[in-house]
Amino acid sequence: MKYLIISIFMSVWFNAAIAQKDILIKNGTLLTITDGVKEQTDILLSNGKIKSIGKDLAAPNAKIIDAEGMFVMPGIIDAHSHIAIDAVNEATNPVTAEVFVGDAIDPYDIAIYRALAGGVTISHAMHGSANAIGGQCETLKHRWGESNPKAFVMEDAPRTIKFALGENPMRVHGEGKDIAPRTRMGIEQEFRRSFEGAKRYKQAWASYHSGKTKKPPTYSLRMQTLADILDGKIIIHCHSYRADEILMLMNVLSDFGVNKIVFQHVNEGFKIAPELAEFGAHASVFSDWWAYKFEVYYSTAYNAAILSKNGVITSINSDDAGLIRHLYHEAAKTQRYGRLSDNEALKLITINPAIQLGIDDRVGSLETNKEADIAIFKNHPLSVYAIPQMTIVDGVIRFDINEDMDDMRMEINPEMMLPAFYEQNEGHEDKCMQGVHTDHHHNHHHSHSHHQH
Template sequence: MMVFLLSYGHTFAQPTTYSGPQTVLIKNGLVKTITQGDLPNTDVYIVNGVIQEIGQNLTVPSNVSVIDATDKVVMPGIIDAHSHLNTVSTNEATSPVTAEITIKESIDPNDVAMYHALAGGVTTINLMHGSANVIGARNATLKLRYGADQFGLQFQEAPQTIKFALGENPTRVHGQGTGVQPRTRMGVERVIRDIFDDAIEYDRKRQEYLSQKAAYERRPNRVSPPVPVAKNLRLEVISDIIKGNILVHCHSYRADEIVMLVNVFKDYGVENYTFQHANEAFKVAPELAEAGANASVFSDWWAYKFEVYYSTAYNAAILHENGVNTSINSDSNELIRHLNHEAAKVVRYGGISADDALAMITINPAKQLGIDEYVGSLEVGKHGDVSIWSADPLSIYAINEMTLVDGQVLFDRASDAADARLDRAISYDQSFEDLQAQVSEEVRGRQDDACMEDAFILFESGSQMEQTHNH
């Protein structure tokens, strides 16, 4: 009965909401810097959301609030390089290329899933478009500033990234679903090469036009007006990819398609890209290392579809041993709650060191998102994004006790609200999400990655078509 009293007692407590960068001293913890080793009995002093000093027995002004981390483990906030945590919709599955779209326009700032991720120590996510299209929308790198609006959630310093997708998902949605190329992996490569060629051609013409236009505007009487070349946002985005202004994060599984994209990017000079999921990346680890490509993988998901049947939970360890910068991601609102546990699986399956495993959920994904200058380790000058654990975060018995974003405590286990929703318009009784429905989906066969959300409408027509053809 105590349980009920306790939980209902907390029901009306509100979660802490983001109010901007804070100043705080985290005192006397075992500090896992990730990049500079473990520092026992060490303080981390965060001033206005930025780490100002790390050391023992730091003296700070008396008005600074202090978190006692004695016997606790202090580590950087976890970074998830693959998430659809709080998208309003995930897939604009209407064309094989939708680079003109941005997921920034599809963020639910009230989603309680953000709080549940904070409770697992996560502070930054790559909020991605789905994998229905070969070239999907631009993604949004978010800080989990719970309570901020969709603009406040943006990681302002982060470079733009974009979602690509190879293999079964785009070929099912487009080729199989609506009869539009690509139906095959051959078609996938052509979609990329063709749009890249179009973008180069467009960029040349557009730049030419713009300079002619400028010349005309300078001397309207001497120069004739140029024929306009209309602005094409889709091709401008593609052009920015080729110029290196946008980082590619590519959903992929099979070794052959991974190598295909490496070759395409070599041809067009695209660098610093990341393969997402990449279940067969271990097969081409030397090629990825040579190309300087990154991999962001599941710890152990496999066999839910054919292209992940020849998988191994040793994937991350093999990539790491071959020198590929590798992160462990969630792609799931459940796994994101315990990415520390997912990282520990890389120690189990492949025997990498504990430090290397923690790097896979901190500094490595930070590099993949181009934000390692700001987050991913505890260093002076970096953001005050921190999680504080009851024990070694790789232990199954470790509990995340506190999560800070920009120095503000946004999750505190000692005082957290039982109902952490910001928007409570939906009553308790209406809010049940049937586990059975989830479970039965799982057992019928987990058929898709989370990144196929909203592509189902097209799928259904696709499978009907397929049935018609079969008979």
């Protein structure tokens, strides 16, 4: 009987979460990001959208949330993450543009709920950095409680793809398999060869469709994806550290007429901030994470601030299932290192990552008609005393600190008793190099020591 009660309780909790009801958040301090700070202001959420923002709003049928003394901000967006996916690296080939992590979403990864508990409503689930051109990534909405992986896809978000420079692809392919690329020069050639191939692939199909040739070229999802990059249909997110390599990739992209690029990590971005700004490249960085391998020593905690001040659209990301839970603290570090204003700091985890993912017209700030992705904090989110209270995705409460039970797992192995943390971390290291260094099969050299970003 007691099991039944638990079962009912869980199902009621999830169903309640899923039921769409208008929500009126009263009297909060709204950190709108794009329209300043609004004290003692209400925000009404209806049909998954922000319906109105203003004082003394009334909505008779809405669920009322009293945010008196609380801070209400747009849901935090993480532009670099590996949570909630079952496969990260297809490390068998230096170019794997055809693979798509959206095919392997794991909606039961507890890391999603934990991210929600840190105010994060959207994460960019990325392919890893084993290959020069890795797979396509997926922008996820944290609709925790849904069973179908497709429910986590942010509908119509632009396509994105992972590129990688430097040591990781060199180590995996050059050292690991004795094939190209073995050097940074080799990595450049992977890009050039791939884009050149894609150009020819496009030409071959055009020639077939126009009737010039009668035999269709061999279909290749890889070449088609690369051609889509050339056509500007896919935003590149490139794992990068060293300034010289970043300049190299911008040169390559110029040669092929590609301009949608976000550099990830980009630890030496501060050296070439004006060049990045001129190219229109974006940067998604760690606040203060470095020295986990040789190419990441030349780093500074002022990186985000320097990039921002030089006009580069900059975000702060997690790349980690632990760090994603306190991105607000990560953003706050730019105030200590770089003296960014509150709004400049908050932009790093809201509207800027939204721009980088091509979804800034829908999320990233508190504006009417934007999607109702909201995080409510006790104390200012940039304060060390900040505590996330409630996280709303598309107008549905997915995290509520007052309804936060000990065990929030979605799927439980009925035959194996494992602590919640371990069970839900099966195979999820949520890391850039996941699935590559399988030496931890036996000797347990797990990559959690950050050296594999």
